[in-house]
Amino acid sequence: MEGSSTATLGRDEPRLAPRRRWLSGAALAVALVAALVLPQLTTNQFYIHLANLMLLNSIFAVSLGLIASVGQISLGHAAFVAAGAYVSALAALSFKLPPILGIVLAGLVTGLAAVLLGKILLRLRGVYFVLVTFLAGQVFTLIVLNWESVTHGANGLLGIPAISIFGLPLSTRLRFYYFALAAFIFVVTFVWALMRSQYGRAFRSIAENVRLAESSGIDVSHYQIVAFALGSGIAGAAGAAMVHYIRFLSPDSFTFNDSIAYITMLVVGGRHTMIGGVLGALFLTPLPELLRGFVGAQHIIYGVILLCVLLFIPNGLVSIGRSFFNKGSETGTSK
Amino acid sequence: MDYSILLGQAVLNGLVIGAMYMLMAVGFTLVFGIMRVVNFAHGEFYMLGAFAGFFTYVYWEIPFVVCLLIAALTIGVLGMLVERTLIQPFRSDEMSGMIATLAISVIIQNGAVLLWGPQPRAMPDIVTGTLAIGPFSFPWSRLVVIAAAALIFTAFWLFMQRTRLGRAMRAVAQDTETALIQGIRVNYIYPLAFGMSVALAALAGALMGPVFSVSPFVGLTPMLKAFVVVILGGLGSVPGAVVGGLLLGMIESFTATIFGSLVSDILQLLLVILILLVRPAGLLGQREA
Numbered sequence: 001m002e003g004s005s006t007a008t009l010g011r012d013e014p015r016l017a018p019r020r021r022w023l024s025g026a027a028l029a030v031a032l033v034a035a036l037v038l039p040q041l042t043t044n045q046f047y048i049h050l051a052n053l054m055l056l057n058s059i060f061a062v063s064l065g066l067i068a069s070v071g072q073i074s075l076g077h078a079a080f081v082a083a084g085a086y087v088s089a090l091a092a093l094s095f096k097l098p099p100i101l102g103i104v105l106a107g108l109v110t111g112l113a114a115v116l117l118g119k120i121l122l123r124l125r126g127v128y129f130v131l132v133t134f135l136a137g138q139v140f141t142l143i144v145l146n147w148e149s150v151t152h153g154a155n156g157l158l159g160i161p162a163i164s165i166f167g168l169p170l171s172t173r174l175r176f177y178y179f180a181l182a183a184f185i186f187v188v189t190f191v192w193a194l195m196r197s198q199y200g201r202a203f204r205s206i207a208e209n210v211r212l213a214e215s216s217g218i219d220v221s222h223y224q225i226v227a228f229a230l231g232s233g234i235a236g237a238a239g240a241a242m243v244h245y246i247r248f249l250s251p252d253s254f255t256f257n258d259s260i261a262y263i264t265m266l267v268v269g270g271r272h273t274m275i276g277g278v279l280g281a282l283f284l285t286p287l288p289e290l291l292r293g294f295v296g297a298q299h300i301i302y303g304v305i306l307l308c309v310l311l312f313i314p315n316g317l318v319s320i321g322r323s324f325f326n327k328g329s330e331t332g333t334s335k
Numbered sequence: 336m337d338y339s340i341l342l343g344q345a346v347l348n349g350l351v352i353g354a355m356y357m358l359m360a361v362g363f364t365l366v367f368g369i370m371r372v373v374n375f376a377h378g379e380f381y382m383l384g385a386f387a388g389f390f391t392y393v394y395w396e397i398p399f400v401v402c403l404l405i406a407a408l409t410i411g412v413l414g415m416l417v418e419r420t421l422i423q424p425f426r427s428d429e430m431s432g433m434i435a436t437l438a439i440s441v442i443i444q445n446g447a448v449l450l451w452g453p454q455p456r457a458m459p460d461i462v463t464g465t466l467a468i469g470p471f472s473f474p475w476s477r478l479v480v481i482a483a484a485a486l487i488f489t490a491f492w493l494f495m496q497r498t499r500l501g502r503a504m505r506a507v508a509q510d511t512e513t514a515l516i517q518g519i520r521v522n523y524i525y526p527l528a529f530g531m532s533v534a535l536a537a538l539a540g541a542l543m544g545p546v547f548s549v550s551p552f553v554g555l556t557p558m559l560k561a562f563v564v565v566i567l568g569g570l571g572s573v574p575g576a577v578v579g580g581l582l583l584g585m586i587e588s589f590t591a592t593i594f595g596s597l598v599s600d601i602l603q604l605l606l607v608i609l610i611l612l613v614r615p616a617g618l619l620g621q622r623e624a
Contacts, residue, residue: 131562303441
């Protein structure tokens with residue numbers, strides 16, 4: 001899963017030299033085999049749990065990166081994750097909807113909500129958009145807390161069923177791991193393909209210069225809504241998947257702090273590339289466990305890391321890896 | 336139940352929270368107007384101001400006015416340092432600057448939890464008694480907040496309008512490059528404006544300490560409201576922040592009295608969305624170039 005794919009969100013990359021292409025293909029294959037085999041070798045449930053969280057967080061960060069790829073940043077991302085989780089959990093509890101369908105439903109509902117919200121919000125540029133996504137996220141939390149007849153308020157929802165595929169419940173951590181891995185590969189491949197399509201080119205040109213893109217005949221608001229809806233829909237579906245794994249949901253499950261955590265992962269990894277979000281999630285998810293000695297200081301350390309990355313490596317961890325990668329190769333691409 | 340008394344109560348409450356929103360929004364909008372930075376840590380400086388007021392007033396037992404001055408000065412200087420070291424590097428990059436303030440807010444808030452614990456602390460009223468006018472009775476502790484906020488804003492307004500430094504700040508807000516050509520030292524203006532902005536937030540926090548309680552989490556709501564206010568009034572507009580702040584305070588107080596605070600919060604968001612639909616740059620704001 002630590003594949004060194006070079007798909008980029010923010011910038012056009014010159015075509016890879018054949019040798020490097022072969023190398024990254026091999027690295028990807030090795031990573032995939034490792035991701036498939038490694039969990040079988042450990043009996044420590046906690047490591048598998050951590051791997052599951054890493055995969056889910058990667059999906060959250062990549063979906064946020066999709067929204068960021070049109071030059072917007074959403075501070076309400078956790079609200080979409082939570083919305084997806086509530087849709088699927090409530091559908092499973094009240095209507096006995098199979099979780100696997102609930103995940104699809106969650107993605108559709110949150111994506112659709114993002115289209116409606118986007119139609120209003122994306123008239124706003126830059127700062128106003130950020131502010132309103134922040135406000136919308138807060139209001140969502142308030143509604144969930146207070147609509148007790150449906151959401152059970154602060155008590156949360158208990159006994160949410162696990163996903164089951166062809167009658168096989170994914171009730172162990174290891175079984176869920178393979179589901180999460182498949183979902184992760186699906187999302188990454190989808191976003192990678194999207195970024196190489198006409199949509200990806202339009203996204204990049206909008207991020208680069210909105211006015212220029214607009215005057216070149218690119219329908220800016222259409223593409224922004226597409227990116228917002230796809231990013232939010234993926235986040236909602238992944239939130240639903242997560243709730244069938246954790247099997248408990250309360251208004252505190254996904255909060256503004258989580259929105260900040262996703263942004264941190266994206267920025268620390270490298271916000272201009274898809275793989276950046278993945279790297280950030282892989283690096284930051286296990287970090288609190290290494291810092292167990294510093295109780296209460298986790299968030300501070302997240303904040304300090306975020307500041308340091310912004311100050312000293314603005315293009316994220318990806319840029320370090322890339323400059324290292326490029327040193328020996330004859331292509332010598334810039335950035 | 337007597338409706339006129341309820342009405343008086345709602346007006347008073349509206350003025351108190353409106354005054355606080357006004358102070359918050361004025362500082363927030365000042366920094367955006369001058370530096371193009373959205374300061375997500377604004378609420379944390381409010382919280383720090385509340386703690387500064389709490390500790391000086393409760394432990395040192397000095398007059399509250401002195402506590403306010405101490406809060407404004409210490410938090411203002413802290414703000415200048417923060418601007419100089421952590422925000423200045425992102426001058427040309429709005430998005431990174433915004434994310435940096437998010438990081439700062441996370442650090443300050445959790446630092447406060449680590450230092451002072453998460454539990455809220457009650458702060459004693461600075462004055463007691465009530466003012467009776469006809470059927471209405473107003474507690475002095477609330478009236479003092481309104482008067483102090485009005486005084487602080489007047490001082491701020493006079494500074495911006497009448498002094499060379501204030502004029503320089505307005506010049507930078509209008510056009511940084513032209514201001515630079517006129518010999519205005521932008522590198523001094525930026526930290527100063529940021530320090531003033533967070534000092535206003537700290538004053539709001541210290542003033543509201545006795546009204547609400549003091550905890551590391553008190554900064555979130557005022558910041559949220561400051562966002563609503565600047566969207567109503569237009570980002571970067573000081574008059575917009577004043578009108579928007581008082582208006583929002585009133586709307587919140589009345590809708591909360593009638594429908595409860597949850598509906599009030601949702602109505603406020605709907606109002607924001609409605610206004611943005613009609614006027615995407617705010618009620619009094621100008622379209623950004």
